[in-house]
């Protein structure tokens with residue numbers, strides 16, 4: 439069978455791949471995007487209706503320019519497509535007691551978020567426990583000594599719509615999509631890369647791998663040693679009636695105890711749905727991604743409600759409306775990897791996951807496309823290099 443040629447092949451069209459393909463097409467590059475499924479889909483890390491976005495990214499300063507630029511790109515895409523992608527309902531990061539909670543590698547996540555808000559001149563309010571109680575009665579009980587950070591420019595994005603919109607825009611700009619084809623091998627050929635995608639073989643000048651939880655399988659070492667995949671569960675609980683949620687309620691992250699597990703996050707009730715999406719995080723690595731259990735048991739629902747919802751979020755019942763399973767792909771320091779593959783020439787790896795990647799994805803796509811076209815990106819990506827794990 440003949441080999442198809444392109445300038446750039448993007449492997450994986452989830453959050454990072456769809457953004458990268460769109461930006462490459464926008465830059466006039468002859469690009470092909472390949473996915474094992476038909477994105478947007480519910481098999482990877484980018485489904486479940488909503489993703490929090492916030493400018494004061496408590497995970498670290500290197501992320502701030504990415505999320506800022508992403509907010510601009512979501513708005514540009516909305517203007518082009520007419521789709522609602524970014525809901526700027528504000529975001530509230532809070533503790534419910536004086537105890538600090540670590541999250542995504544930051545020892546005191548709320549304090550870190552406040553510090554970043556100050557350092558980067560991000561509009562925000564620091565709230566005392568009584569101010570949180572007064573303005574946001576849907577959370578709590580909030581104990582004395584608790585602290586809150588409210589950022590009006592934050593909110594949530596709609597992941598499936600963002601992916602679909604960028605893929606449609608990429609195609610309109612001339613990109614080719616190959617779906618239902620699994621890339622099984624990448625072979626460097628001096629000047630290019632041979633890509634085996636299902637029954638097809640492509641030769642690309644460059645390849646960008648955005649394969650989410652499947653990255654380690656495709657890329658081998660050092661990725662198989664660095665990346666762990668963790669099962670996550672998302673829950674939509676029915677609202678109590680009459681609802682105490684105001685018409686505009688923020689996305690939130692609520693740290694309610696000292697342990698890594700004492701944290702939950704959620705979204706405002708979506709009008710007409712009568713439920714609220716709430717989740718927490720687990721960092722137990724799967725032995726194999728084939729072993730991922732995509733069902734959510736009654737025991738898990740019960741535990742989620744008891745440990746995370748009851749006593750922390752008022753106005754939500756224990757009645758489950760729906761639940762979904764998703765995955766985090768996590769590096770040892772919870773940070774992203776955006777770098778060249780150390781042994782496969784002309785292959786770039788974008789493993790921007792670790793549970794907090796979506797908000798940055800539009801700008802990551804742009805920066806990776808710039809790096810691919812001109813060798814450098816406007817936003818500095820050096821914090822995401824592989825060498826930090828050497």
Ligand SMILES: Cc1cc2nc3c(=O)[nH]c(=O)nc-3n(C[C@H](O)[C@H](O)[C@H](O)COP(=O)(O)OP(=O)(O)OC[C@H]3O[C@@H](n4cnc5c(N)ncnc54)[C@H](O)[C@@H]3O)c2cc1C
Pocket residue numbers: 449450451452453454455472473474475477481482483484485486488489490491619620621622648649650651652653656670671672717764765766788789790791792793794795796797798
């Ligand atoms: C439960 C949960 C909650 C989250 N909450 C937030 C949040 O509130 N805010 C936030 O910013 N981020 C959040 N994140 C993180 C964010 O969603 C992820 O960082 C992001 O979606 C990861 O995108 P990705 O492109 O790396 O992976 P994916 O979207 O999974 O994409 C990978 C793609 O590669 C394809 N693929 C893989 N292997 C191959 C192959 N060999 N051949 C062809 N195709 C292949 C897959 O089919 C898939 O489409 C959350 C993640 C989860 C799971």
